[in-house]
Amino acid sequence: MKYTTKVTVNVPREEFIEKMDDPENMKHWQRGLKSFAFLSGKPGLEGSKMELHYKMGKREMVLIETVIKRNFPHEFHASYDAKNVHNIQKNYFEDIDGHSTEWISETEFQFSGFMMKAMGLLMPAAFKKQSLQYMQDFKAFAEKGTSVADDGKTQKR
Template identity: 75%
Template sequence: MKYTTEITIDLPRTEFIKKLDNPENMRHWQRGLTEYKQISGNPGEEGAKMELHYKMGKREMVLVETIIKRNLPYEFHTTYDTKGVHNIQKNYFNDLDDHTTKWISESEFQFSGFMMKVMGFLMPGAFKKQSLKYLQDFKAFAEKGVSVSES
């Protein structure tokens, strides 16, 4: 399953990237994130792996993020792996003008196991909705300082 989401952020790209590239800020725009830890490589560099722990309702989930391309401030690509799901994220950042940045995020989900394949087939909108929510939450944090960790 592949789809693209995008959002316009009212910040110059340099400020946008500073906020996006700081792992301490993830808790402000990634709902349910309870902890993260570096597990290999140099933080933020290609090949680095980070373990991300989320709690969504009663469900807990652990993802492993791997940075596959870091060409900031233009693009940043990662993979996320958890049981039954391999997600490839390609993120592109474009100046619209001196104070506005467009974030384009291409998502590809590859499912393994019967239940995950069924979920991907029956609920593709849920995945896109979650991806867009992260972009919207980042926008609120970056532009207005609104944190999802306070809600």
């Protein structure tokens, strides 16, 4: 399953990248993120790996992020692996006018296992909706300092 999502964030690209590239900021725009730990390589650089722990409702999920390409301020590509799911994200950051940044994310999910394949076939809109939610949450964090930390309750940061 492949799809593309876009959002315009009303901050200059330099500020956008600064906020996106700081792993301490992830908790402010990635709902359900409980913790992260660097596993190998130099954090954030190509080939590095990081373990991400999420809790979504009663479900807990562990993802392993592998940085594929880091070419800031233009692009950042990574893969995310969990049980029966391989996700590749190619993110592009375009300077609009010196004051705004367009974030374009090309996402590909590869599923294994009956349940995940079925979810991918029956609910593709749910995956796209979640991707767009993360992007909208980043936009709110970058523009206004709002955070989704503390179990998804939005607060000003």
